[in-house]
Amino acid sequence: MSVSERPMVIPSTALAQQGQGAALMLGHSGPKKHLIFTLNGEVYAIAIDQIREIIGFRSPTIVPMMPSYLRGIINLRGMVVPVLDLAYRFGLAPNPVGKRTCIIILELPLHPDMPEQHYMVGLVVDMVNAVLDISPSMIELAPSFGVSIRPEFLHGMARIKEKFILLLNLQRVVALDELNALRSISDK
Numbered sequence: 560m561s562v563s564e565r566p567m568v569i570p571s572t573a574l575a576q577q578g579q580g581a582a583l584m585l586g587h588s589g590p591k592k593h594l595i596f597t598l599n600g601e602v603y604a605i606a607i608d609q610i611r612e613i614i615g616f617r618s619p620t621i622v623p624m625m626p627s628y629l630r631g632i633i634n635l636r637g638m639v640v641p642v643l644d645l646a647y648r649f650g651l652a653p654n655p656v657g658k659r660t661c662i663i664i665l666e667l668p669l670h671p672d673m674p675e676q677h678y679m680v681g682l683v684v685d686m687v688n689a690v691l692d693i694s695p696s697m698i699e700l701a702p703s704f705g706v707s708i709r710p711e712f713l714h715g716m717a718r719i720k721e722k723f724i725l726l727l728n729l730q731r732v733v734a735l736d737e738l739n740a741l742r743s744i745s746d747k
Contacts (some may be wrong), residue, residue: 592607594606599646602725610663611664612664615661616656650709664680
């Protein structure tokens, strides 16, 4: 196994104490568990409370007329789940599917005014690395430069020693209007 294939495990005690302004932006004050994963060599994080499960990669069924970043749909225990390729969504070239490629199944609110209604969507990532506690005080605002994806896709970034973990803004990555369009497809 090469160094790039090894999962990155970072103890939560290594988290830096920075970024007071991001605490207000994220709307909570205590540490929150985040799933850390890798995509095209960058390290990202998603809050655990938005994740339903992680499954091994399975080839989605291609659906005609879908956006290019949508790989297709999978059957997850009788439920139709659209699968987004994050690399395509971010405008990056996707890596070939490997042994560690997986799909993170998210459960997201369908509309901000109806938080009790959820929708599932899958995200293809290169590998899952760890689960970390990240406090809002450890988060800095995302820069508008030097990041390989559009800044509006980020909540901010957490500093781990001398490296950064990019915190995804799932409401921007998976836009609500797109979720509603995907829902209408899966309801047919």
